[in-house]
Amino acid sequence: MSAVPKIRLRDVHKAFGEKRVLNGVTLDIPAGQSVVVIGGSGTGKSVLIKSILGILLADSGAIEIDGQNVTDIPAAQRGAVNKKFGMLFQGAALFDSLPVWENVAFGLIQGEHMDRTEARERAIKTLGRVGLAPEVGELSPAELSGGMQKRVGLARAIAGDPEIVFFDEPTTGLDPIMADVINDLIVACVKDKGITTVSITHDMQSARKIGDRIAMLYEGKLIWIGDAKDVDKAANPYVDQFVHGRAEGPIKMQVRK
Amino acid sequence: MLNFLTLIGRVVLGFVGHIGRLVIFAGTALSHCVRPPFYPRLIASQMVDIGYYSLPVVGLTAIFSGMVLALQSYTGFARFSAESAVANVVVLSMTRELGPVLAGLMVAGRIGASMAAEIGTMRVTEQIDALTTLSTNPFKYLVVPRLIAGLTMLPLLVLVADIIGVFGGFLVGVYKIGFNPGNYINSTVDFLEPLDVISGLVKAAVFGFLIALMGCYNGYYSKGGAQGVGAATTNAVVSASILILTFNYIITELFFAT
Ligand SMILES: Nc1ncnc2c1ncn2[C@@H]1O[C@H](COP(=O)(O)OP(=O)(O)O)[C@@H](O)[C@H]1O
Ligand SMILES: [Mg+2]
Numbered sequence: 001m002s003a004v005p006k007i008r009l010r011d012v013h014k015a016f017g018e019k020r021v022l023n024g025v026t027l028d029i030p031a032g033q034s035v036v037v038i039g040g041s042g043t044g045k046s047v048l049i050k051s052i053l054g055i056l057l058a059d060s061g062a063i064e065i066d067g068q069n070v071t072d073i074p075a076a077q078r079g080a081v082n083k084k085f086g087m088l089f090q091g092a093a094l095f096d097s098l099p100v101w102e103n104v105a106f107g108l109i110q111g112e113h114m115d116r117t118e119a120r121e122r123a124i125k126t127l128g129r130v131g132l133a134p135e136v137g138e139l140s141p142a143e144l145s146g147g148m149q150k151r152v153g154l155a156r157a158i159a160g161d162p163e164i165v166f167f168d169e170p171t172t173g174l175d176p177i178m179a180d181v182i183n184d185l186i187v188a189c190v191k192d193k194g195i196t197t198v199s200i201t202h203d204m205q206s207a208r209k210i211g212d213r214i215a216m217l218y219e220g221k222l223i224w225i226g227d228a229k230d231v232d233k234a235a236n237p238y239v240d241q242f243v244h245g246r247a248e249g250p251i252k253m254q255v256r257k
Numbered sequence: 258m259l260n261f262l263t264l265i266g267r268v269v270l271g272f273v274g275h276i277g278r279l280v281i282f283a284g285t286a287l288s289h290c291v292r293p294p295f296y297p298r299l300i301a302s303q304m305v306d307i308g309y310y311s312l313p314v315v316g317l318t319a320i321f322s323g324m325v326l327a328l329q330s331y332t333g334f335a336r337f338s339a340e341s342a343v344a345n346v347v348v349l350s351m352t353r354e355l356g357p358v359l360a361g362l363m364v365a366g367r368i369g370a371s372m373a374a375e376i377g378t379m380r381v382t383e384q385i386d387a388l389t390t391l392s393t394n395p396f397k398y399l400v401v402p403r404l405i406a407g408l409t410m411l412p413l414l415v416l417v418a419d420i421i422g423v424f425g426g427f428l429v430g431v432y433k434i435g436f437n438p439g440n441y442i443n444s445t446v447d448f449l450e451p452l453d454v455i456s457g458l459v460k461a462a463v464f465g466f467l468i469a470l471m472g473c474y475n476g477y478y479s480k481g482g483a484q485g486v487g488a489a490t491t492n493a494v495v496s497a498s499i500l501i502l503t504f505n506y507i508i509t510e511l512f513f514a515t
Contacts, residue, residue, distance in 0.1 A: 095379075
């Protein structure tokens with residue numbers, strides 16, 4: 001067990017104008033652990049991940065990766081930190097001007113300056129790991145179904161052998177069977193490889209399957225953090241309401257605001 | 258009354274904020290133009306898009322402008338010593354004004370809109386965020402190739418437009434009005450100064466830069482799904498067109514007003 005956590009968040013704040021989204025998030029994630037952040041829509045789960053990735057800048061607080069404070073490092077060093085990351089976006093975010101294989105190989109070609117033929121072979125191999133045939137590599141992303149796009153997004157996220165992979169709602173918008181396929185792929189390609197992961201979801205089945213630990217984000221704070229197996233019997237009324245999907249409870253849906 | 262003042266204040270502040278953000282955007286983009294990595298493939302494909310595929314539109318605009326200039330200047334004020342005056346009006350108007358301005362406006366509609374739509378869609382579908390996570394700077398990958406292509410291709414387009422426009426004037430002059438072809442060409446060449454062409458090309462370079470800048474800027478900061486991308490596209494074309502006309506005056510003043 002290494003003493004330095006892979007990801008460390010210390011009192012992270014982020015607001016957009018008047019609207020406070022993150023209001024003091026603190027969390028340590030040891031290497032190899034899989035953390036799932038649950039919470040309602042619009043609670044700031046994506047903002048949290050984007051702050052760690054450096055896509056958004058936190059207003060205050062500290063974000064450390066492998067003990068290095070990355071909260072406001074210069075852009076030149078950002079690239080080196082980002083090489084440790086892989087990210088599967090909510091809508092897959094595939095580049096629609098490029099064929100599938102070049103999407104998967106993008107980080108290898110642009111980030112690591114790998115030769116195109118070599119990168120292409122690696123991409124085809126990675127597509128195989130997520131259960132896609134080599135022919136899929138020639139298609140354009142627009143020709144793929146939602147589930148296939150997510151798989152390609154997963155392949156792109158893991159192609160560069162990242163140390164940390166982020167998943168933003170990997171199963172949202174998929175049918176239950178395809179959702180489970182994606183969960184299994186995440187477990188097989190990432191979790192079982194000892195890669196640290198941070199996932200966002202409001203799909204509890206997915207959370208139980210891919211998470212070692214679960215944290216619940218509510219009103220800008222992590223109000224509950226615990227082992228994935230304890231989430232169903234959590235004493236916290238907020239967690240209880242969310243996990244069991246009840247309309248009645250302490251969480252009031254903000255219809256306005 | 259107080260509400261009204263608040264409203265004015267908000268509009269002014271919003272405008273100033275907008276200008277500031279645009280200047281920072283342009284500065285960042287320019288600083289990335291001179292620092293590696295470069296993407297020659299992307300620059301080339303943007304050049305083809307802006308330069309080659311705009312040729313039909315710009316060519317048609319230019320030939321009809323040249324033709325109508327010849328016709329108007331003949332019927333209007335040059336029935337005496339007509340040949341030299343018509344040729345003179347056509348070549349000066351085309352090279353100094355109409356070539357760059359019309360090509361700029363046509364390309365703003367064609368290219369500025371498509372840049373804003375493409376980059377805006379990439380923004381709202383998180384593709385720009387994805388670039389960052391794949392260790393690729395969106396400014397270098399998306400903005401710089403478009404700025405360079407705009408800056409270099411518009412002068413070439415305008416050069417072609419100048420030639421086609423003058424040719425349009427020649428057609429009307431010779432076949433409709435009945436001038437002597439040799440005399441018409443001589444008058445055209447005699448009246449032309451290098452500065453007429455050069456000022457037009459400088460304008461074209463500035464316009465090309467502005468078109469790409471407004472397309473990229475509006476796309477880059479678009480938000481809110483399809484509607485946001487639509488608004489970004491409109492803003493890109495409108496703001497580029499206004500800037501083209503504004504800078505056209507400023508550059509003319511710099512070149513010729515002394
Ligand atoms: N770039 C942004 N600018 C302004 N507001 C934003 C931005 N990104 C997110 N927000 C706001 O932050 C809140 C949380 O968003 P998000 O993290 O996407 O929620 P979710 O938990 O569903 O992923 C939302 O209310 C959203 O409107
Ligand atoms: Mg989200």
